[in-house]
Ligand code: HEC
C-alpha cells in the first residue's frame with residue numbers, strides 16, 4: 001500500500017467518524033475495528049478498490065457468507081410444514097403459526113403488533129378481539145438456526161450445546177431437550193401454543209382451563225389432540241423413525257417446526273452473498289457506498305455475523321406503543337431483556353435484529369412503531385431527538401393513542417454507541433440501498449411454502 005493512499009483513506013474514515021460524532025466513543029467488543037486496522041491489509045491503489053475494501057471490512061467485522069442450511073430429513077420438514085400451517089395447535093382452532101408468520105408478508109404479518117386468538121381477518125386487515133394486541137411485533141423467521149436467543153427479549157436461550165433457559169424452566173425436561181436438533185429455534189415453538197392471546201385462547205376449549213404456568217399439561221393436551229388424527233400419527237412416526245407416537249412429547253412437534261423453518265428459510269443468495277463470493281457488480285455503486293458506511297460506522301458493531309446480529313441486547317431508543325408487557329407504573333411499558341434477567345442494566349434492551357431481508361419485513365422495531373426501513377435507519381440520526389418527537393399519526397388508528405411517555409428512562413439506558421450519532425440524508429439513503437442488497441430473491445415470494453391442506457382438515461387460511 002502506498003503512503004498516499006493510506007492518507008487518502010484515513011481522511012475518508014476520519015470524515016465519517018466526525019460526521020457521526022463518535023470520536024469520544026470507540027466501539028467495544030470482539031468486533032472492534034480501528035481505522036488503522038482497516039488499512040493494514042487493503043491495497044487501495046487499483047480501480048477495484050472499493051469492492052475489495054468492502055470485502056475486507058466485512059471480513060474484519062465478522063460479517064461473512066451465510067452457510068447453507070443443515071440437511072433436514074424430508075419427513076421432518078413435511079411434518080413441520082403441516083404443524084406450522086395447521087390451526088389445530090390453537091385452542092379454538094382459529095389461529096396457526098402462519099396466521100402471524102405469513103408467507104405473503106415475508107413470514108411476518110405486515111402489522112406493527114400481531115393479533116392472535118379471536119382475531120378476524122389476516123395481515124394488516126386483521127381486527128383484534130376487544131382491541132387486544134400482542135405487545136410485540138411479529139418477527140420474520142429467517143436464518144434462525146444461527147441465533148442462540150429467540151424472541152425480542154431472548155427468553156428462550158440455548159446455553160452451551162444442549163442447555164436451555166426458557167419460561168418453562170424444569171418443565172422443559174431432558175426427555176424434551178434431547179429431541180432438539182437445531183438449537184434455540186427447536187425450543188421456540190413450545191411457547192406460542194401456551195400463550196392465551198397468541199394461540200391458546202381465553203375460554204372454550206380443553207386448553208384454556210389449564211393454569212398459565214402448567215406447561216406440561218398444555219403440551220400433553222396438544223399431543224392428545226394430534227394423536228386423534230391418524231395422519232399426524234403416521235407423519236410423526238415417519239419423521240422420527242423407530243419411535244412410536246405414544247412415546248413422543250410436544251418437543252417432537254416443536255423440533256419438526258424448527259426443521260421446516262431452518263430448511264426452507266435459511267436464504268443465502270442475496271446480492272450481498274454474491275458480492276462476498278467475488279462478484280463485484282452484484283452491488284450497485286450506491287449499495288457499495290452504503291456497505292462501506294455500514295461496515296465503517298457503528299452499525300456493524302451490533303449488527304455483525306452472517307445474520308447481522310450479535311445476538312445480544314441493546315437499547316436503541318425505540319418508542320413504546322401498544323399494551324406493553326405489564327411493566328412500569330401503569331403496566332404499559334416493556335422492559336425488554338430485564339424481564340428475563342431481572343437486571344436493571346437490561347431495562348429497555350432488545351435483541352439486535354438480524355437484517356437479512358429487512359427490506360420486506362416491516363414494520364420495524366420490537367413494537368413495530370416505525371413503519372418504513374428508511375425511517376428506522378434515519379431514526380439512528382439523533383435518536384434522542386427522534387424519540388422525543390416521535391409522531392404516531394402514521395400508525396393504525398387503534399395504536400395512535402398508545403404512545404408511552406417513557407422517554408427519560410429509555411434515553412437513560414440508550415446504548416452509548418448512539419451518543420452524538422448524526423447521519424446525513426445521503427448516508428441514510430445509501431444505508432437503505434445497502435439493506436436492499438441483503439434481500440434474497442427467494443424471500444420475495446414464499447407462497448410456495450404453504451401446504452394446500454393440513455392433516456386436521458381445518459382451513460389453511462393462507
Ligand atoms: C398471534 C401471533 C403469533 C402466532 C400465532 C405465532 N407467533 Fe411467533 N411470534 C409472534 C410475535 C409477536 C413474536 C415476538 C414475541 C416476543 O418477542 O415477545 C414471535 C416470535 C417468534 C419467533 C422468534 C423469532 C426470533 O427472531 O427470535 C419464532 C421462531 C416464532 N415466533 C415462531 C412461531 C411458531 C412456530 C408459531 C406456532 C407454534 C408461532 N410463532 C405462532 C407472533 C406470533
Ligand code: HEC
Nearest residue numbers: 298299302314318350351352353364365366376380415417
Ligand atoms: C447499539 C447496537 C446497535 C447499533 C450501533 C445499531 N443497531 Fe440497529 N438495531 C439494534 C437493536 C437492539 C435493534 C432492535 C431495537 C428495538 O426494536 O427496540 C435494531 C434494529 C435495527 C433495524 C430494524 C430491524 C427490524 O426488523 O425491526 C434496522 C433496519 C437497523 N437496526 C439498522 C441499523 C443501522 C443501519 C445501523 C447504523 C446506522 C444500526 N442499526 C446501528 C442494535 C443496534
